[in-house]
Amino acid sequence: MKERIFAAEGLIIRTRVLGEADRIVTLLTREEGKFEAVARGARKTKSKLAAGVDIFAHGRFTFHRGRTWPIVTSLDPIERFNWFRDNPDLYPYGLYLAELTDRFNSGEESCPEMFQLLLDGWQLLGGDVDHALLCRAFELKLANCGGYSPQMHFCTVCGCEVSLLFSPKQGGMVCSRCSATDAVKITAGTLALAKHLIEIPMAKVTKLRAGAEQKSELAGLTASFFAYHLDLGDLKTRRLLPE
């Protein structure tokens, strides 16, 4: 039987209002996976919870298991990501990482790697980083967390040395003999960039820079791959990215 009171380290990835003064928050936690919880009275100015149960908050939360939702009973804030206050352009980027994680994660089981990935993503967003590359690295690593990483090193069909064709349907790079109708040609630079983004730790993305053509090609590549394999539909925040 599950404990009635439990604690978890979490990131708030979505909020919505409930009734007069309550807020429902979607948390991605390190220990318990993704779930929704209620913060009672969080919209009142005198609420102790108000500041800690907003999106982009990272904290240690305590919950009481309610009948419908767990109820947030206390919180110990660890970090609040405020980069969007100085640079409004970062707001859609932060939300994009949150929406992508929310849609990708079914919430059935915990995934500490995904938690760490989002935490790293939000932490790096405020620093000196190419935001488009950070998003692409995040997308590729998120796919990797779920076991959907595209095959970039050899032909996904015959295993031979690859040419420069990428097929979302076939799950990665394909040679000219095996390519399906959806395969598109990508440049050697974009292929190298994609491989690099998959392999390096998130912190090293800050050191990377790429040309506009490479970034645009890579954005198309990840968007088509996600659309075909992960059935995420239209991501509302993606259309607001200033890319």
Added chain:
Amino acid sequence: MVYPGSFKKLVEVLCRFPGVGPKTAQRLAFYLLGLSRDDVVAIARAMVEAKDKLGFCPLCGCLSELDSCSYCNDAGRDQSILLIVQEARDVLVMERTGQYRGLYHVLHGALSPLDGIGPEELKLDRLEKRIAEKEVSEVIIATNPNVEGDATAGYLARLLKPYSVRVTRIAFGLPVGGDIEYADDLTLSRALDGRREM
């Protein structure tokens, strides 16, 4: 328990109000039954009248009678200050303070890309046109002190930069009557940032 059809219908209708469940709806229904016919008619008439006559001012977005806006048409108000709020009900809260005598602009929301609300949905072009055409010297942004409200405020500040207006944000701090001991660290740090000389 079997209720007469008209009572059941009344309870069902009352359940449509926010925060009203079947139990509360039942209690309200019994209350209405206990009133005189004239009182019930007056309540029903007030609801229909409000629905027919009230709307949002096409200029400022405040709740107003359809033919005139009491804020825009008030010559005694300072026409050079514009206070931006998220919802029409926020105007009533501001008015309750008795401190503000300028004009309002209601956004009817805040930037929330996750809910599909972007700059287009907030009709910010209307705000820009208003500032460009009127002699506005100061814009006070009073969106909610949360992530959505702050992001909207940041976006507005940048949007209004090309216009020669002073853009300010309402102060953040501790609620009156509260103890510092119970304040969260973000509110306290913002209160410290916004401290005033005495």
